[in-house]
Amino acid sequence: MGVTDRKEREKTEMKELIRATAMKMFLEDGYAKTSIRSIAEAIEYSPGTIYLYFKDKDELLYEVQGKAYGQLLEVFKREATSTDPLEKLRQVGRAYINFGLQNPELYDLMFIIRAPMNVDEEIHKANGGNCFAFLVDCLNDCISRNLLRLTDLHQASLLIWSTAHGLVSLNLRCRLKIMDQPEEAIPEILIKSMEDYLAAVTI
Amino acid sequence: MGVTDRKEREKTEMKELIRATAMKMFLEDGYAKTSIRSIAEAIEYSPGTIYLYFKDKDELLYEVQGKAYGQLLEVFKREATSTDPLEKLRQVGRAYINFGLQNPELYDLMFIIRAPMNVDEEIHKANGGNCFAFLVDCLNDCISRNLLRLTDLHQASLLIWSTAHGLVSLNLRCRLKIMDQPEEAIPEILIKSMEDYLAAVTI
């Protein structure tokens, strides 16, 4: 059965080619501006072919989202290594914000873009869940040691995530222009804000 | 000059008709799903007519954004009336989150949707600026009385706005599904989280 094996392999290779090309184009031009036709053109196939491997454009988005969550988790593991729970929490915060600042299109696609939530719910639970779990673990160390003014673990996780996401997403949508700050100062402001926030809820 | 007066009047009436119809449809179906053709059909004019009054679809969005900021400011003025600075701050937080929960499409259009930022910057400064100023004023009362653990006024404003926006927008994008909470419990969770957050940064 060497033939069916090869076919299987070719099929997954093709799927991977489409996935990788789509991801590259999503990150360069954004999800909305990347058309199925342009992806097809990039891999030198006809538009219809993509639909033999992916149900629709959204499914392609879900694939990339999955990869993206994996990337974020890796960043967490790489950047948040301190043995001090509070310092580790600060590292997570910094890592999250830097990730959003350095990968705007990726961040958009993970947390801001509107996409019909079909399979989405499961994909987010499976992939995003790991990232969230990292934060929860980290916070659990802080809360169980009574280092924070927040006592409900999951609520605290939600709050910290919301704050970081709020900072990143308001910036990505240029809503911080109402504060009269120079463009180049913003990354530091966001990081500083997050740190001051964590300091404020630290006992 | 009665004729030119009437023409002027008809022109502004027509513009208002388009603006109002667009807003209604944006709120019902969302910005993306509302087409120029469908707006034109709703007011029984041809698609081209809309372009005699608005440069493009984005300009229509800006108009609605302006109105929306006005609405939010009114909600602030109506809901946040306490003479106690801290209670007033809590009222602002509650009002913001409830606004987002009760007007999801409007909130989307104000803070989440992607739109080319051309005139946008000025519109946001002018309209959104008033809402932000309300929060800043409110926070100024708290900080000047030394009631909060946050000392930098503008940074504190940014933080509180980010937290509230984070809560609302993550919910709007169904990202809170990774926390296993029943749908109907979420509004209370968001409000409670915001309140506990404010409590945590209160001295």
Added chain:
DNA sequence: CAAATGTAATGAACAGTGTTCATTAATTGC
């Protein structure tokens, strides 16, 4: 009042989108 002017509205046309599906091409199994 009739003709000329100005202007508001039209709707076909353009270039693009996601998606489908009958047709074609290639490969495999017998």
Added chain:
DNA sequence: GCAATTAATGAACACTGTTCATTACATTTG
């Protein structure tokens, strides 16, 4: 070598925002 299966195609469909030559109407002028 031939039939059957599978993969790829690309035209077609129904949409999108936007433009612009054409038309219809209201107003002003002769």
